[in-house]
Amino acid sequence: MAYIQMTKIYKIYPPNVVALSGVDLSLDKGEIHSVIGENGAGKSTLMKILYGMIKPSSGEIMVNGQRVQITSPLEAIKLGIGMVHQEFMLIPSFHVYENVILGQEKSIAGFIKKKQAANHVQEIIDRYGFKIDSNKLVSQLSVAAQQKVEIIKQLYRKADILILDEPTAVLTPQESDELFEQIIELKRQGKTIVFISHKLDEVLKISDRITVLRKGQKIATVENKNISAAELAKMMIGRPLSYQIKKSQSKPKREILSVENLSVRSRKSDKEILSDVNIYVRNGEVVGIAGIEGNGQYELVQCIIGKIKPDSGRIVINNADVTALSIRERRRIISYVPQDRKYVGLALKATILENLIMTHHLKKEFHKGFLSLNWKKAKSHAKDVTKQFEVIYRDLDEQPMVLSGGNQQKVVVAREFSLGSDLIVLDQPTRGLDIASTEYIHRLILEMRNADKGILLVSADLDELMQLSDRLYVIRDGRIVAHFDPNEVDAHTVGTYMLGAAG
């Protein structure tokens, strides 16, 4: 008998988005079970149903052969089900143990016994072999460590099943490996783990069984024996992946961007977020910035587009010093894909059309008369680019909210690449995207490079950087610590620099 059996699960998001249609999933005790599928396949939805966060439209769930109604995460925890989300939900100014016990505090007359709580949490941390100090502040922890805190939080709540939704998206190869060791340790101690990832090699590395979803349907559950990444990809997409990325030798031309001696101090603490950064990008090349999340790459991008004013140093684009220019003035010459498509890249409640003409509206060709926008031109432009960039939508008046993640990102990329700027700044352009969309965007990036654009690519995905970049900088603690030709180093070496372990 399966430990957990989900049968014929349907989920329709109002009014009519079919996220799951008749999916079965069974989990055995003590297995590592991966769930894979393209963007919008329904992985998160299925897991949120198991965790009681959303109600299925129909279907049933059995735990240990007993039929259950999981109406809230509290209920799920009582059944031993815990989940770590794609986005963390920790309070940075709290200590590790406080975050762990939050919502489950044992108190005496309203007072929490801090010391006891901290000790108890530390016990759990040690039992499962995590290397974290329960008395540290969460804000002092790396992303990888914060993720562990989320896992510990679930263990504290006595979870027997741990659902991990894309836990490796923001980790370096080393950190991912460490997480896998941890996961295997948890399995050894009898926990059941559900693992979601878009990276098939990871899935093949640690799973016992793999369930493939496609467009809300279950395609198969397979044993992880004699199966290849290509076969999995084919099941996920419904066709074999068609092309391989082939990169020609880059032929860089004149310098398009140069960042000189850039330093930024934090307003809160007096710490330097960026110190004395020097990089350059030339037309016709992709320049990668590798680094663990939170080491200054975000601020570097913000400085380039003008959202942060540096304390010292200059930014030169096309031989003109732009350090003093506003975002508006800079956006006339920079294409920019922000890392957060939902909150910065798009206005989810405006129409697709309105999203597509942002920044374009600054250009003369979209003006009509003294004050007006040329909506007719805007429409035909939107139709052209959605076609060219293969955005799938029903109506330009729809909200981007209803699009799948991959399509949302395509809207952003279509808008920015069609601006025609010579400098393109990409911040995590494929984060959270499935294989097909990722490959598609990779291909576009190389197309742009071959069309002699200068591209700055910031990414947490080292494979992506190794594949696409012509030159690669490594940033750590706000400093550029290395500068490579990616053909001459391997991912592991770069990872070592990212972690600061290199000589």
Place this chain on the structure above:
Amino acid sequence: MRVFRRVAISIISILTAFVVCAILIRTQKSSPIEVYRALYTYGLGSWAAFSSTLNTATPLIFTGISAAIAFASGVVNLGQHGQLLMGAVTTAILGVYLNIPSWLGIPVLAVVGGFAGALWAGIAAMLKRHYEMDEFISTLMLNFIGEYFTIYLATYPFLDRKAYVPATRLIKRVYFMPDFNGLNVAFFVAVFVLVLSFWYMKMTRQGYESRMMGYNVEFARVGGCAVESNSTFVLLFTGFLSGLAGALLILGGTQHRFMKGIGANFGWDGVMIAIIANNNVIETFFYGLFFGILKNGAIGMEFETSVPSEFILFLEAIIVLCVVGTRSAIEYYSQAIRSLTKLRKVVAEK
């Protein structure tokens, strides 16, 4: 299609509100039919009633559109009340002393009143721009200051000693705004403002930027919109509209002078109307008319039935709640029904 749906939803919600109110009126031992008949007769029943309804609705349309444009742009201007009063007092005082011909004087006085409102909002705009002070707080506070400042002006320096309440003197008769058969020209100004506002929001580049700021200000900023100067402009423009409402209240209304309480509740009603109308300027206009009918009809209700005037305010509140509540309920259940039918279909196809 989308427009039709919205109109249908609005009508159903309003009908629901009337049903709920009917029940409440019954509990007060009055006849709902009589009350509604009075409401109809005095709100719509004749040209006299209808034109007077339009006159009543005029200031609501201005303050409503002012709030709608501000909210749709992500600018929380809640200072319509103060801006209206400043516009009214400026026009009222100038109207006593200004000495130019009528055809020039009326537009000049109206525009100057508008600028007074813009200036009042401009204080909030300046505080926002230079000290990053939230306009939500500053416009609210300026309401209080505006209220007492204008009362002070009408009580001391510009008091008309012959009046029974604190009030300024009557403006010159040449500046009275003409009316056609009872319908004041001010209403046509309101229609013009509606068209202008719609054009600004939907067609112009700055209107586009403003709406995008309302949807997601980070998106707009990073996309290159001039967020700061647009916010300032929106504050000034919506302040202007509220000030204009006040100016026209003096030029076109019935008092032709500034007196305590002339601002009534126009500011807050405007905010409320904008919220009911989802910050859409056209819907705001129609809800403004609807509230005009209620307000005018309410006067009739008081004449003809035993329902006390306090009950009328109560009914207004009930109507707002019902409209908003019913609208969400309709959306919620129609979505639930649609997803259920979809589920049936998907299951059947399997």
